[in-house]
Amino acid sequence: MQHMKIGFIGGGNMAASLIGGLIADGTTPSQLRVYEPDSERAAALQRQFSVQLAEDNGRLVDEADVIVLAVKPQVLREVCQGLAEGVRARRPLLISVVAGIRISDIDRWLGDGNAIVRTMPNTPALVQCGATGLYANTLVDEGQREVAERIMRAVGLTQWLENEALMDAVTALSGSGPAYIFLVIEALEEAGRKLGISDEASRMLALQTAFGAAKMALESCESSAELRRRVTSPGGTTERAIGILEDGDIRGLFERALTGARDRAQELAEELGAE
Template sequence: MSTQPVLAFIGAGNMARAIIGGLLANQYPAERIWATEPDAEKLIDLADQGLHTSTDNLTAVTAADVVILAVKPQVLKTVACDLAPAVQTRQPLIMSVAAGISSTSLQQWLGGNCAVVRCMPNTPALVQTGASGLYATDNVSPDQRILAEQIMAATGISLWVDTESQLDAVTAVSGSGPAYYFMVMEAMIAAGEQLGLSPDVARQLTLQTALGAAKMANASEFDPAELRRRVTSPKGTTEQAIRCFSEDQLPAIFARGMQACHDRSEELARELGDD
């Protein structure tokens, strides 16, 4: 147990807690994890679980093999610059879950020559069913890549992208994707109510159907398009709904929305990485 790398979470918000929770559930030793937060009261429950906690970021970083930057993007520059001397001395693996901050900006703020992995997780990480996109700079060793993947896999699946710019596409697909599904659920619940179902029945049927469809797609050898065809009988009820969705250009609506998400991700990277 004592040979496990020491992890330091700089910031103990929802995403950090999701990763920590997944690690603990997978038997990662709590005594090998640090968590920092300016408000000491927000760290009490983590300390009760056996983690090292501190309101001082430097204390955690000087003990760490891996530093997970989980603060808001707007304050990351200040936090990173403050940590630069300790990072240069310790040379830990740096993992950032802050959206929109490029590895180039992180390198500059941390003093350069750092092993940086950028992570684009999503909110289902909170229930250990997340999907994370990962990008590693050239400084990251093969062993560090494995370690980064293992850390993020504690919250779901982790997939590598070849170029940093592809993280904008990850944002459009999985990073922001849960909100798309929530909106579809919202629309289905409302439509169910209009068709005469009670709000509770409409909600339960919608959520269970979403869960079931996702599990079927994940377990099937067929892609979603083929699964859709297999449950769409000619001249049947499902065909009528699919026809309406197609006539209203649902695929094009998703394409436009996800392109807008992608473009905004690029724009935020320019804004937040401004030195």
């Protein structure tokens, strides 16, 4: 990885987060190339990270061992079709962070036979606390898997998936997940305010509670269920609150919500990957 050149197609939010994470992780800026059509955004990336700017996507493919596809899903087909010739000549490892587009579609647009890792990061990647699901096609070798994992680990935690279909479930769980947690925080804030706590105090207490609980669970060997049991004394305040949430079928609600999100991810993949 020390001598590899990593090229980013698209220099938006996700690319900037990965570049920032990689540099913090020891990658030298001279290993990183970006093609970003918005010249102001490109110049800002160069100023902030001292990365090299490519003149176009074709030049970037000529110079990179690893290509990170970091454009919006709607433009990926056109981008891949434009890259096909260079990719066929050099056969770089391709890593897609693009939501909802299947490896078979990317490979078809690039002209088939490519080593591709599909990833699904989430927005906390922007603060290097992301959660990313990864899936590699059979043309990706062990060394390339390690490279892909190292790149995505630069913005948080990584988990390999056994099959690509699970990517839609990952989209439902961690891809859309930050929004569910924001909703829970919002609901806690509102309920706190209704009980007379000030706006500011309600917001800060709800936020720190969510952060502290996640940190505690991440650092603990115990399951979330066990941690919950430990703060739920018989006959106490937490037990009454949890009972009310369970009576409201909070688990069933989350199951239905994730199933709905998973199904929508499948529909979007069909639409975006259509011929």
